[in-house]
Amino acid sequence: MTEDASxxxxxxxxxxxxxxxxxxLRRRVRPGTDARDVAQEAYVRLMRLDRKDLIRDPExxxxxxxxHLVHELELKRGADDARLVRWTREQDEPDLPADAQADAPVLxxxxxxxxxxxxxxxxxxxxxxxRDELTYDEIAARLGISSSMVKKYLSAALRHCRSQLRDLI
Amino acid sequence: xxxxxxxxxxxxxEASEWFTRLRGPEAQAPDTRAQFAEWLLRSPSHVQEYxxxxxxxxxxxxxxxxxxxxxxxxxxxxxxxxxxxxxxVIALASSGRAHQPAHPEPRRxxxxxRSIAAAIAVVALGTVAxxxxxxxxxxxxxxxxxxxxxxxxxxxxxxxxxTNSAIRIDVDGPRRALSLxxxxxxxxxxxxxxxxxxxxxxxxxxxxxxxxxxxxAQDVRTAVAVLEGVVEVREIGSSTTAxxxxxxxxTAQSGESPSPRHAKTSLTLKAGQLAAVTxxxxxxxxxxxxxxxxxVWTERRLVFRDESLADVxxxxxxxxxxxxxxxxxxxAGIRINGTFDSSDRQSFIAYLEKLEGVRAxxxxxxxxxx
Numbered sequence: 446m447t448e449d450a451s452x453x454x455x456x457x458x459x460x461x462x463x464x465x466x467x468x469x470l471r472r473r474v475r476p477g478t479d480a481r482d483v484a485q486e487a488y489v490r491l492m493r494l495d496r497k498d499l500i501r502d503p504e505x506x507x508x509x510x511x512x513h514l515v516h517e518l519e520l521k522r523g524a525d526d527a528r529l530v531r532w533t534r535e536q537d538e539p540d541l542p543a544d545a546q547a548d549a550p551v552l553x554x555x556x557x558x559x560x561x562x563x564x565x566x567x568x569x570x571x572x573x574x575x576r577d578e579l580t581y582d583e584i585a586a587r588l589g590i591s592s593s594m595v596k597k598y599l600s601a602a603l604r605h606c607r608s609q610l611r612d613l614i
Numbered sequence: 615x616x617x618x619x620x621x622x623x624x625x626x627x628e629a630s631e632w633f634t635r636l637r638g639p640e641a642q643a644p645d646t647r648a649q650f651a652e653w654l655l656r657s658p659s660h661v662q663e664y665x666x667x668x669x670x671x672x673x674x675x676x677x678x679x680x681x682x683x684x685x686x687x688x689x690x691x692x693x694x695x696x697x698x699x700x701x702x703v704i705a706l707a708s709s710g711r712a713h714q715p716a717h718p719e720p721r722r723x724x725x726x727x728r729s730i731a732a733a734i735a736v737v738a739l740g741t742v743a744x745x746x747x748x749x750x751x752x753x754x755x756x757x758x759x760x761x762x763x764x765x766x767x768x769x770x771x772x773x774x775x776x777t778n779s780a781i782r783i784d785v786d787g788p789r790r791a792l793s794l795x796x797x798x799x800x801x802x803x804x805x806x807x808x809x810x811x812x813x814x815x816x817x818x819x820x821x822x823x824x825x826x827x828x829x830x831a832q833d834v835r836t837a838v839a840v841l842e843g844v845v846e847v848r849e850i851g852s853s854t855t856a857x858x859x860x861x862x863x864x865t866a867q868s869g870e871s872p873s874p875r876h877a878k879t880s881l882t883l884k885a886g887q888l889a890a891v892t893x894x895x896x897x898x899x900x901x902x903x904x905x906x907x908x909x910v911w912t913e914r915r916l917v918f919r920d921e922s923l924a925d926v927x928x929x930x931x932x933x934x935x936x937x938x939x940x941x942x943x944x945x946a947g948i949r950i951n952g953t954f955d956s957s958d959r960q961s962f963i964a965y966l967e968k969l970e971g972v973r974a975x976x977x978x979x980x981x982x983x984x
Contacts, residue, residue, distance in 0.1 A: 502647065507665070604626050
């Protein structure tokens with residue numbers, strides 16, 4: 446996951462909607478209860494927001510909230526876990542908890558597996574967009590399908606990847 | 615994957631669609647953002663799933679540069695689109711903008727086509743299955759207290775499910791059959807004259823072709839309200855006729871005088887009309903929650919027009935785990951007017967405390983008004 450920060454696409458995302466998304470995505474929310482807790486609390490805080498503020502930019506809002514919550518969760522955990530505190534000081538890397546590295550190879554192999562399982566069109570669309578940063582229109586031109594079909598294939602590909610990682614994220 | 619529930623899969627599909635929509639050109643449209651915000655606010659599980667899909671997207675970068683070359687990916691995709699006609703299948707599912715395949719579809723027998731489709735579905739482990747059949751069938755959905763869910767059915771109908779409700783959905787057969795076991799739901803029915811849309815509750819059946827209507831199923835009665843179009847309401851005892859459009863309407867047996875119950879065994883409701891069906895099988899026109907309240911619950915708003923505090927509190931308690939109780943019978947009769955956020959119990963109590971003679975105290979898990 447460390448290659449993410451230097452990747453051009455991520456750089457573009459950072460400039461477009463801020464570092465929060467990337468920070469959230471790089472964090473390792475533990476499976477099960479933690480992810481649920483974060484989502485539940487994010488939901489409650491979204492509900493409290495003025496509807497107008499939320500509608501202006503719902504997605505960045507959500508990522509910002511989730512980021513803060515994960516941070517709070519880790520602070521809480523960190524208070525009980527001197528080792529983690531020491532680790533973050535030594536690494537000068539407050540964003541990345543220790544277990545992120547331990548689980549990275551598992552995640553990696555599962556994603557490779559998921560990519561291989563994908564139907565060829567879904568796979569091509571996902572990789573063209575994710576890795577090669579092509580827009581929907583550019584991918585559509587390359588494959589001779591409509592832009593809205595590209596979106597559907599991408600959505601199907603993401604759905605598959607998420608399903609395959611259900612026990613991890 | 616093996617353990618995952620069909621509902622999880624469906625939610626993942628919705629979240630993935632939002633994620634891709636927000637990365638396309640339509641993301642700039644204020645409507646898209648408003649709809650997305652609305653979707654997020656429907657349920658904590660929507661928030662959780664959206665975050666999970668974001669994380670999957672982040673993780674989906676291929677490991678090594680050059681592992682998947684552009685040429686190889688393109689060639690495989692083009693072959694896939696040509697061989698399976700998958701592009702065409704998906705285009706049929708999308709609204710309007712049908713894609714014309716560059717190559718004529720190869721002639722295949724329907725059986726072979728089906729087995730190919732099945733093989734693809736197995737290989738892609740659900741991905742292509744979604745492209746072919748993105749739908750609920752024979753599903754059971756429950757919402758918790760305070761939770762709202764919205765689901766789109768295979769036929770394009772949309773069901774909004776209110777707090778603390780249970781519904782069974784089967785829209786694949788010759789009839790679109792739904793059972794609202796308890797709670798409340800709003801049905802926006804896609805038009806299909808050949809397949810009636812029938813909602814069954816413990817007390818009633820409600821039959822529609824293409825319309826928008828609300829059903830609230832409680833222990834003692836079912837309340838139906840029509841927002842658009844026309845529906846037919848029947849008490850459950852006569853519902854066998856509802857299932858068979860060709861059957862004559864129920865009439866009293868010869869030699870028997872028609873009872874009031876038989877006289878009102880079914881009722882047709884038009885837009886703006888309401889009715890309730892009791893446990894005794896009686897249909898009461900005009901009874902049930904007001905249209906004002908029904909038309910805004912999907913936005914988590916509660917509207918009260920000159921209603922007793924007892925009724926208002928009962929309504930709030932539907933949406934919140936922490937209950938409100940009225941200890942003073944005089945307070946129960948106070949008339950309430952106003953619009954509230956159903957999830958914001960605190961503001962509601964603060965509002966009540968400003969009324970003359972109303973005080974509130976916390977008692978364990980309950981707020982007591984006295």
